[in-house]
Amino acid sequence: MSGQTGEAGFPMLVRRVPIHDRQDRKPYDVLAAELEAALAREETYLREKKELSERQAMLAQEFEHRLVNGMQVIASLLSLQSRSAKTPEATDQLMIAARRVASLARVHRRLHLLDHQERVEFKVYLQNLCEDLSALLSQDGSGYAIVVEGADVEIPTTRAIPLGFIVNELVTNAAKYAEGHVTVRIEAASQADRRLSVIDDGPGLPAGFNPEHGNGLGMKIVLSLVQQIGGELRILPGDNGRGTRFTVNF
Ligand SMILES: Nc1ncnc2c1ncn2[C@@H]1O[C@H](COP(=O)(O)OP(=O)(O)OP(=O)(O)O)[C@@H](O)[C@H]1O
Ligand SMILES: [Mg+2]
Structure with missing residues (x-):
């Protein structure tokens, strides 16, 4: 093989085909045999790739299932332990911990509930997810204020799941570092111009x-999911110039 420049100036690979190979086959037969072998190799690679991605999806589901079950067991144990606590404060604290673990299990279940569905009413989905997050993020279990507002759009599940994980990270950060009101806003000017913001x-x-370049995992997860859906992340000040607004177009 040697590199040459084609008519349009692009480099191209030229393969010298012997007029007759060692088995005395004609150039056409040699090329046809090589093409067939290349196609067979390609088919094998594709099959292996599909098998690997199916296996990865199955392992992820199995892991998620075990994780949720594990969290439910921990929640029950904490609740049991709270009943034998020596002081009323200890009882309260253990009950709060039990509720948080149970809510975390619900959030995980909600994010994977859509695994077998094709499309989803996105606003309803976010409202349910934020209800679970609200219970999880409040200190005393009374609920953290999260408002979900905007257009109700139906979107493919393959998009809603990563967007759900993004909301999970951004709302958790807002509750952790901003400690104020959190708004999750859907804006849908057209099918090609839809935006999700956490403010x-x-x-x-x-x-x-x-x-x-932070030390945390949250923003890295967000960036990789935004890339996965072919979106773009914008970071701006929040409403009226206060706080923070993370916007993803989808
Ligand atoms: N809404 C926000 N308001 C103020 N600061 C924020 C907000 N969101 C993120 N940050 C800052 O950005 C940093 C990076 O966030 P990131 O989610 O990547 O990490 P983390 O929350 O510290 O850790 P982890 O997500 O792994 O638990 C945070 O440590 C915090 O300083
Ligand atoms: Mg975080």
């Missing part, structure tokens, strides 16, 4: 914040 009214991001 808070907290102190804003630390100076020099770069989502790619």
